[in-house]
Amino acid sequence: MPKLREVTKGSRFSGDLRGTRILVTGGSGFIGSHIIDLLVAAGCDEIVAVDNMVRGRPENLGDALGSGRVRLVQGDIRDRALMDTLVKGTDVVFHQAALRITQCASEPRHAFEVMATATFNLLESCVEAGVAKVVMASSASVYGMAEAFPTTEKHHPYDNRTLYGAAKSFGEGLLRSFNDMYGLDYVALRYFNAYGPRMDLTGRYTEVMVRWMQRLAEGQSPIVFGDGLQTMDLVHVRDIAQANILSATSSATDVVLNVGTGVETSLVDLAGHLTRIMGRDGTPLLHEAERAVNPVPRRLCDTRLAKDLIGFEAEIGAAEGLADLVAWWQDESRSDHLRRALA
Known part of the structure; x- marks a missing residue:
């Protein structure tokens, strides 16, 4: 185990990553x-x-x-x-x-x-x-x-x-x-709620996107459990x-x-984005009974500290980001990798 030493507060690494x-x-x-x-x-x-x-x-x-x-x-x-x-x-x-x-x-x-x-x-x-x-x-x-x-x-x-x-x-x-x-x-x-190209196709909070894209591609309605008002902060x-x-x-x-982004996206909103992006605008949602075990029904990030301390502000909104995701998924859907993951 390392020895304890006198601690000096403040990062010893700051600035240029070149040569590291x-x-x-x-x-x-x-x-x-x-x-x-x-x-x-x-x-x-x-x-x-x-x-x-x-x-x-x-x-x-x-x-x-x-x-x-x-x-x-x-x-x-x-x-x-x-x-x-x-x-x-x-x-x-x-x-x-x-x-x-x-x-x-x-x-x-x-x-x-x-x-x-x-x-x-x-x-x-x-x-x-x-x-x-x-x-x-x-x-x-x-x-x-x-x-x-x-x-x-x-x-x-x-x-x-x-x-x-x-x-x-x-x-x-x-x-x-x-x-x-x-x-x-x-x-x-x-x-x-992280999402985007290369994402985990079986993630608990993002699996809904993959399943909905698959259903829309097959001409079926997205299935929403409950009223669809559960929200995520999609980043x-x-x-x-x-x-x-x-x-x-x-x-x-x-x-x-x-x-995060500091913006809530409900499941209904998410479905709306995906139907428009995939050219299925107007596809009705299929509501089913809410599951007994429901993941956290609301996420909304306070973004102020990250902005103040490291200058971070999310730049990619849901519409742009989901279009990026759909393009990646459509490419992946042609591969054996996705077919195996969804089997």
Whole structure:
């Protein structure tokens, strides 16, 4: 275990990413691959993506691998020896690797090993290697059924009832502790409802988009459970990636920030966007009885702190972002990958 040292507050890493060495866990996944796209554009000298390829795909890295500055390592973040090797000599770590929320519920011990133990080990490795900054993916799931809207970062985490949300809260707590004990600089980002190209086709909160696109493509009506007034704060993956870059290059440290748009989109609104984009305008919705187990029925992000501390404002609205998603999905629908995922 690293020795405690006198802590100097304030980020030791700020500004230009050119010439840096970066590690991205979950690097060939949905969000990690988009972060890598921006890191390549920023002129990083070497970018290492580590991924166990359960949710990630080499295809997600596309042109990034062709740059000659990205190296994809197939490995498990629970492999301490591997992670020690990858962290050594790294300037900034973007920790994106995680299990999906449904897998956390079905395999809780595995989830703890990946989401909690492996995160602890990674942070310990970062301290030992002298990493300048960690940017970690957290989630709005920590809020559970929020009591106030828009929801600020000061909202308590005690209504969360998912293991996924609990693990994300624990990860945030580890970061605070490591900052106090060892001076490890960090920013944690609570993503709201992420969507866009390369997204998880079986995600609990975004699966509805995939199912609706499939039904609309087949000339069927989207199925809405209940009245359709449940809302999400949809934030496009490219905006999320930009928030990660801003977190790394800003002077902000020892802080947790929301990443969202501050705009609610109901399921009815979402269906309307998709029907128009897919040329099915006027397709009626098929309402069915509300499910007994309902995910969080409302999400609305307070965006002010992220704007104040790192200058982040989401730029992609729902109409533009969903058009981007549909174009990607239509391309993916021609591939065996999507057909297998929907089987």
